[in-house]
Amino acid sequence: MQLKSPQLQEAIKNAQLRVQSPGFKSQIQEMLIVIDNEMKAKEDALNQAQQKMREEEQKRIEAEQKAKEIEQQKKEQEENKTKEETNNKKEDQEEQSQSQNEEESDSTEEQEIIKENPFLTLFDKATREADRIRRQVERETRKTVRKVEKETRRVGKQIEQETKRVAQQTKKNVKKISEQLEKFSQRINF
Numbered sequence: 001m002q003l004k005s006p007q008l009q010e011a012i013k014n015a016q017l018r019v020q021s022p023g024f025k026s027q028i029q030e031m032l033i034v035i036d037n038e039m040k041a042k043e044d045a046l047n048q049a050q051q052k053m054r055e056e057e058q059k060r061i062e063a064e065q066k067a068k069e070i071e072q073q074k075k076e077q078e079e080n081k082t083k084e085e086t087n088n089k090k091e092d093q094e095e096q097s098q099s100q101n102e103e104e105s106d107s108t109e110e111q112e113i114i115k116e117n118p119f120l121t122l123f124d125k126a127t128r129e130a131d132r133i134r135r136q137v138e139r140e141t142r143k144t145v146r147k148v149e150k151e152t153r154r155v156g157k158q159i160e161q162e163t164k165r166v167a168q169q170t171k172k173n174v175k176k177i178s179e180q181l182e183k184f185s186q187r188i189n190f
Helices: 007-022 022-118 123-190
Strands: none
Touching: 007 022, 022 123
C-alpha cells in the first residue's frame, strides 16, 4: 500500500529541488522586500493621515477658542459701551443741573442787588455783567474740559483694545510661523 501517489511524490521532489535552488531564496527575499516596502508605505500613509487629523483637530480647537475670544471681546465692549454711556449721561445731567443752578443763582443775585440799590451806576452794572460773563465762561470751560477728558478716555480705551488685538494677532502669527519652521526643519532632517 502506497501512501503517496507517484504524481504527489514527483511534486514533492520538484518542490524540494525548487526550494534548494539558489534563485528561490532570492525570489523569496525580493518578495519580502516588496512586502516590507508596501507595509512601510501603508504605515507612512497611516501616519500622515493621523497627523492630518491631529492638525485638523488643532485647527478646530483654535477656531473654537478664537470664536470664544471674539464673543468675549464683543461682550466686554458692549458692557464697556453701556457703562460709558450711563456715566456720560449721568455726568451730562450733573453738569446741566450745576449750570442751571449757577445761572439761576446769578440771576437771583443780580435781581436782589438791583432791588436793594436801584441807583446802581453804569460802572457797577458793567462790573456785574463782567462777573456774570466770567462765571459763564468758567462753566463753559469746565464743560469743555470734561468733554475733552471723556474723549481722551474713549480714545485711550480704543488704543488699548487695538493694542491688545494687535498683540494677540502677532502672537498667533509668531506661533504659526514657528510651526511652519518646525515642519520645514523636519522635512530637511528627513
